[in-house]
Amino acid sequence: MTEPIELSINGRYHSVPAGISVAAALRLATPALPLRVSHRGREPRGVFCGMGVCFDCLIVVDGMKDVRSCMTAVRPGMRIETAPT
Amino acid sequence: MNIRTFDVAVIGGGPAGLSAATAARRCGASVILIDAFEQGGGQYCMQPLAFGKPSAQAHLGQRLIAEAELHGVEALYGHEVIAAYPGFRLLTMDGTGGAAVAARAIVAATGAHDRVAAFPGWTLPGVMTAGAGQRLAKVHGVLPGARIVLAGSGIFLWAVALSLLERGAVITALVEARRPQAAMFGHLAAYPERWAEAWTLFRAVSRNVPRIVWGQLVAAAGGTAHVDKVSIRPVGGGPAETIVGIDALLVGHGFQPNIDVTSLLDCRHAFDESLGGWHATADADGRTSVPGVYGAGEVTGVSGARPALLSGEIAGLCAARDLGYRVPGGGGRLALLRWRLRRARRFGRGLGRIFAPLPELADVPDNETILCRCEEVSRAEILAACRDGARHMHTLKTWTRAGMGHCQGRMCRMSIAACATAALGLEGRELGYNKARVPLRPVNLERLLAVLDAEEESRT
Numbered sequence: 043m044t045e046p047i048e049l050s051i052n053g054r055y056h057s058v059p060a061g062i063s064v065a066a067a068l069r070l071a072t073p074a075l076p077l078r079v080s081h082r083g084r085e086p087r088g089v090f091c092g093m094g095v096c097f098d099c100l101i102v103v104d105g106m107k108d109v110r111s112c113m114t115a116v117r118p119g120m121r122i123e124t125a126p127t
Numbered sequence: 128m129n130i131r132t133f134d135v136a137v138i139g140g141g142p143a144g145l146s147a148a149t150a151a152r153r154c155g156a157s158v159i160l161i162d163a164f165e166q167g168g169g170q171y172c173m174q175p176l177a178f179g180k181p182s183a184q185a186h187l188g189q190r191l192i193a194e195a196e197l198h199g200v201e202a203l204y205g206h207e208v209i210a211a212y213p214g215f216r217l218l219t220m221d222g223t224g225g226a227a228v229a230a231r232a233i234v235a236a237t238g239a240h241d242r243v244a245a246f247p248g249w250t251l252p253g254v255m256t257a258g259a260g261q262r263l264a265k266v267h268g269v270l271p272g273a274r275i276v277l278a279g280s281g282i283f284l285w286a287v288a289l290s291l292l293e294r295g296a297v298i299t300a301l302v303e304a305r306r307p308q309a310a311m312f313g314h315l316a317a318y319p320e321r322w323a324e325a326w327t328l329f330r331a332v333s334r335n336v337p338r339i340v341w342g343q344l345v346a347a348a349g350g351t352a353h354v355d356k357v358s359i360r361p362v363g364g365g366p367a368e369t370i371v372g373i374d375a376l377l378v379g380h381g382f383q384p385n386i387d388v389t390s391l392l393d394c395r396h397a398f399d400e401s402l403g404g405w406h407a408t409a410d411a412d413g414r415t416s417v418p419g420v421y422g423a424g425e426v427t428g429v430s431g432a433r434p435a436l437l438s439g440e441i442a443g444l445c446a447a448r449d450l451g452y453r454v455p456g457g458g459g460r461l462a463l464l465r466w467r468l469r470r471a472r473r474f475g476r477g478l479g480r481i482f483a484p485l486p487e488l489a490d491v492p493d494n495e496t497i498l499c500r501c502e503e504v505s506r507a508e509i510l511a512a513c514r515d516g517a518r519h520m521h522t523l524k525t526w527t528r529a530g531m532g533h534c535q536g537r538m539c540r541m542s543i544a545a546c547a548t549a550a551l552g553l554e555g556r557e558l559g560y561n562k563a564r565v566p567l568r569p570v571n572l573e574r575l576l577a578v579l580d581a582e583e584e585s586r587t
Contacts, residue, residue, distance in 0.1 A: 088252025092259025
């Protein structure tokens with residue numbers, strides 16, 4: 043088992059296993075939280091394809107928008123925001 | 128940024144791409160392998176993170192990755208091809224920058240993704256592809272939910288169920304659209320080498336999944352901000368039944384080839400829903416309709432892992448041979464590989480026919496259902512466009528925006544095709560597909576400009 047790392051999700055700190063995807067970390071830490079809301083219908087969205095082709099799992103990482111959570115590994119101190127688009 | 132020049136550029140680092148890269152390299156060609164993930168293996172041989180327990184497929188992947196490295200295949204992991212030009216030039220991007228690659232030949236081994244059908248509620252968080260659930264579990268060691276339902280069609284649902292069960296998942300039900308058919312057993316009976324694998328799968332899943340349902344489709348998924356129930360209904364018609372208390376719904380109907388690169392390079396494609404839909408046509412040596420472009424693995428028609436390995440090796444050898452390199456073992460080796468490929472394909476393609484999507488998938492009862500997830504285009508809008516005269520995917524795209532969004536029509540392809548072909552009385556082939564455009568993935572504009580500037584500088 044690797045050492046857990048700390049990151050923040052919407053301002054709150056969580057401890058997650060190092061090296062997993064942000065999508066996996068969100069599934070562990072905040073399972074009921076949608077990742078974003080859709081542009082037209084403002085409907086909640088989450089991970090769909092899990093392999094980087096559907097672009098549904100977009101979150102904000104360290105201020106950068108539209109990051110695919112399924113294709114991004116967590117880093118210590120990472121700031122994750124599940125923001126409405 | 129320097130343009131790196133190679134004999135062969137292999138796009139896709141799954142079983143087919145890794146085999147192609149090693150094969151071409153062994154003939155003496157210089158080879159670069161480009162893959163979107165940080166580790167090779169693709170989907171079939173996905174590698175667990177450091178603390179994970181490797182599956183049999185992961186062990187195969189480790190061997191393939193190590194072999195490629197051992198033979199001196201250069202690798203660009205974590206890079207996605209965003210542009211491809213004749214001649215050939217490729218532009219890739221990764222998390223921080225990009226790379227420019229020039230190659231005399233391209234092997235497109237871009238694989239496939241889960242093929243999905245829309246239903247009311249399919250955009251809810253917690254509804255994901257079977258592949259997404261498998262990847263969360265196998266690579267990241269995280270279960271997609273505490274109480275999971277798998278629904279759709281095909282053996283992959285069972286394979287995912289096994290992966291999840293091995294990691295302690297609670298699976299409430301597995302819902303298969305087809306009914307058990309004699310053809311399923313007859314097909315398996317002809318391939319004794321598959322019996323052990325099939326038996327392991329069948330026994331583990333039937334013992335640990337309390338409900339295995341045949342002949343039913345998802346009618347709707349429900350929940351407020353997250354899925355918490357799914358209703359299923361018999362294929363022929365009949366009352367729906369609701370399964371409550373779930374938090375993950377994993378869906379899929381086999382796989383759909385990822386034809387973005389072959390489309391961009393103007394390769395010819397053919398349509399066959401039993402092969403996943405639109406796929407690149409390739410001859411026995413992997414040659415596509417474009418000289419210098421080879422296809423390997425699922426992109427040439429969904430057939431399974433063994434054909435991917437074999438067609439990859441063939442494409443790699445032929446790409447090198449066509450560039451003037453000698454194939455170790457010569458024509459004899461290739462003939463043997465082609466023979467093995469033909470046999471291996473029969474198994475996977477037979478499954479593809481047996482589990483081909485049912486026409487009833489087109490019968491989505493609620494016209495407000497979103498078919499194009501990215502642009503949020505409803506079934507009603509697609510039908511309206513059909514009534515207004517649209518008879519091609521491209522027209523549907525330009526009139527409704529369906530297929531213009533981030534996923535470039537991957538997730539909505541089957542649903543829109545099923546809806547439109549039924550409404551118009553067309554065949555899937557006649558509806559066509561949308562040609563890929565640069566960039567092949569949505570990219571951050573600032574980053575793209577930086578990459579393009581760097582590439583421009585290196586050419587002047």
